[in-house]
Each structure stands twice: as structure tokens, then as C-alpha cells.
Amino acid sequence: MNSREKYVKWVLMAPALLILISTTLYPFLYSFATSFRFWKLTRSPHPRGFVGLDNYIRAFGDAGFWNSVWVTIFFTITSVVLSMLIGLAIALILEKATKLNTFMKSLLIFPFAMAPALKGFSWRFMLNPDYGVLDAMIDAVFPFWSDVVWLGEPYWAVFWLAMTEIWGWAPYIALVFIGALGSLPKETQNAAKVDGASTFQVFWYITLPQLMPIVIMVGLLKTIFSVKMFDQVVTLTGGGPGRATETLNYYVYNQGFKFYDMGYASALAYILVTTMFIFAFVYVRFLMKGEQN
């Protein structure tokens, strides 16, 4: 490699790295600095004095913060578990490459490609107690639920918030799993069938363990994106009823852009970032391992 060649890679990477440094690294560091200061945008356009860890300490005594943590955990678990299960089920249904299944796979792109903000509005419309079509269907099948105002009950509201997320992500997860299922060796499965294993046994003892690395990857990725979810909170529930669907993201948004408390919002944002990076770290480790093989 001659000396000119040595610089070529840096020239190639320069634009992308410059953009990333200014759009991600800069705000990342700026928020970190802001999180140690007192700064209400309503009082001054510039940050006031250093307050040390006060903003972080404040979070631990803030009931609204803890509420948002629990909402985020509840939402994340529900949406990750259900979107993985439904995604896997869809993958098993569409596994064989028939014409009908190929058609269905194209349809799977639609919910995934739909704007998250729209997902929220569309489900909100369907769940309306007076004219919502989904509400009417549920009432017809389960009459004992006919009095439930879906987005008016705290736990149901989080569930439906998760449902909008599942609706978009289950098809994506299904597509990933279909790809993975296709690349699994068929010999073991066939051998087990010849030995008289039932369809379920083949799946449970052979296919699922082979699929496990990808299940873990997708699970981690989905967890990261569930914690990041924001748009549907605004368009489906607006954080309500009460504070029942105020996720951590939404809480940071409120502190920053409703109360203009930049210092506190930055501190909360950093708590969020730290949590996310634990998941991201594990995910990246897994992915880079695959990269080297």
C-alpha cells in the first residue's frame, strides 16, 4: 500500500464522520454538560450556574420520573415479548416460499413502513368507544368488555400503546425470522421427523434452539427501539389517562419543551441514554462477533 492509498480511506470516511460528529457527538456532549447546570429557558437564554449532581438527585425524588420508568418498563416488556412471539408465529406460517406467502410478505412491509405517528392515530380511531371499529368488534366477541374505554384505563392504555408498536414491528421481525429459518440446515429436522417426532417437538427441540442467536439479536434490537418509542405516545394517548402512558422519552420531552427546564431534561435524558447503552452494548458485542466470523 503506498502512502497516498493510506489517506484514501480517511478521505472516503470524512464526510460521514463529520456529519455524525456534528449531529450526534456534539449534542451528546452538550447535553452532558447541560445536565450539571441550572437552566430554565423561560428565565434566561443561557445556562446559569453549575449545580453539580442536583438535577440527577432531583430525579430520584421525582414521582413523575419513577412513574415514567415503570411505564417504560411495562411498555417495553409487553411490546418486545408480544412482537417477538407474533413475529415468530408469522414467520412459521409464511416459511414456505409459495406464491401466496410471497404476496403476504409484501403486505408485511406496509405496517412497518407506516409512519409511527400515523399508527397512533389509526389505532386511536379504531379504539374509540363510540364509533371505533375495533372497539365494536371486541364488544361483539367479549360482551363483558363492552363498558371498557380502552384508552381511558391506565393498564389498557399502555397495552394498546404497545399494540401499535407490535403492529409495526411484528412483520419486520417475521421477515428477519423467515430469512433465518430458510438458512437453517434441514437435515436434523428431517431426521427427527423420520424418527417420529411431532411437528411441535421438531420446532421446540430442534428449530428453536438453532434460531436462538437470532432471537436474542432481534430481542435486543427491539428492546432498544421500544425504549426509544415516542411518536405514538403523542398521537395515541398524549401521555394519558393521567400519567399512565408517560414513557421516559415523553417525560424528558415534557420537561424540556413544556416546562423548558433544560438542565433537568438533560439529566433525565442522560439517565435514559445510560440505560439504552447497556442494551446497545450487549447488542453491538453480539453483532461484531458475527461480523468477524
Next chain:
Amino acid sequence: MAMMTRDEKFWAGARWLGFGATFMFMVFPIFWMVLTSFKVARDAYSTKIFFTPTLNNFISIFQAPYNFGPLLLNSLIVSFCTVTIAIPAATCAAYAFSRYQFRAKNALMVAVLSSQFVPPVVVVLPFFILFKNLHLLDTRLALVILNLSFVLPFAVWMVKGFIDALPADIEAAAVVDGCNRFQVLRHITLPLIMPGVVTSAVFGFIQSWNEFLFALILTNQKAVTLTVGLMGLHTDKGILWEHMAAASMLIMVPIFVISLTIREYFIEGLTMGAVK
């Protein structure tokens, strides 16, 4: 064909049932929006399937007071500019990551990947203040800058996947023939990975088109995009669902059309970045 055992029969039946359920689950929410967009207000607030269709909703969202025309233009310009900047930059970086070995490579790749995991709300806080000081709030430029923060890293990884799949030997021959790296990239590699580049461009376009949080915070009048424009249909009298549905069509249909045209690559590219 051999007789199906009871076990096989059961699962074949379950598969058909599951197929039907999946179809309903995936399609119904979209179908309902489409149906509602052709309803007059009175029908929209009901669960009717049969009604006299109207195109009025599509006309009135472009008129005062909703004026979706400029919003459509904003969404188009912002998404187009984001992609135009992000994809060439991402392709060059992806090529370097794929074809060169160097010490900082892994660290840089992880940094690019991790930047996708930074919650948007963290990015937007400092930029809100910066743009406020620079008088860039409520401009398309502000949105393009922030959209780059998530379109670019995704595109780098996606294009890299396509370049990785291309044997390096093809390029080696060209290098022997005296081409420099830029010529190789432009005349040999780029044409071969074009499907991948187009796929990431489409994907980046969709991501910017659907973006909501940045536009919600940074715009309020001039640079409002379609997704945020929906909030304007949430009035004192409640949500105007028939208009909401028509506006949704305006957002959904272009995305559906472009994702179908590159359907095969779309699925490949989408599932490639996430898991290897």
C-alpha cells in the same frame, strides 16, 4: 402424495387459520383508514362498511384552514435533501469500512452503529437551543440536519452489507490495470452495488418522511411536515377523522408505492443490517 398424519393435518389447518389472522391483523387498520378517507363526516363517525363515497376530504385538506399543500412540499424537500446528502457520504464511508483494515476501524464502526441508539430526544435538546440562537427554528434546513443523525448511520451499515457481499477480486483486477481507488469505486463497485444504494436511499427517504419528533419540536409554521400537520386536525371539536384519514393516505400511499417497487431488495436490505 403420502397421507397426512393427524399431527400434520392439525398444523396445516392451524397454518391456514394463522394466515387469515395475520392478513386481518396486518391489513385491517390500513384498510379502515383507506375506507374512512372516502367517507363524509357523518359516515366516518360510524362503523359502516357500505356508504356513498366522496373525494371531498382529499380536496378539503388542501384548502384553508388545513392547507396540506405546503406541508407536502416540506416533507418532500426535507426527505429529498436528507437522502441526497446522506447516501453519497454513507456509500463512501461504507466502502472504506468494507475494504480497508485499520486500527480504529472497529471502534469507528461501533460508534456509527451506536449513534442510532441515541434517543432522538437527547439529540434535539441541544439543537433546539443552537437553532434558536442561529434563528434556524422552523426551517427545513434544521430538519435536514437532524434527520441526517439517524438516516446516515443506518445507510452506512446497510450499504456496507451490500459491499461486503461483493467479492474484492473484481476490484483487484481494476487496481492492477492502474485505476485509483476513486475510479474503482465509481466505475466498478458502484454500478454493482446500485441496488443496495437505491434501497438505502429509499429507506432513508421513508425514515425522514415518517419522522415526527424533530419536526414537532423544531417547526411550528413554515417548515411543518405532513406527520406533524396531522396534529392540526386535532381541533377543539375533537379529531376530524375523515380529514385525518385523507391526510394519512397522503402520507402512506407514496411510501407504500416506493417500498413495493423495490420490494425484493427492501426485505433483503432491511433484514441485513440488523442480524448477520
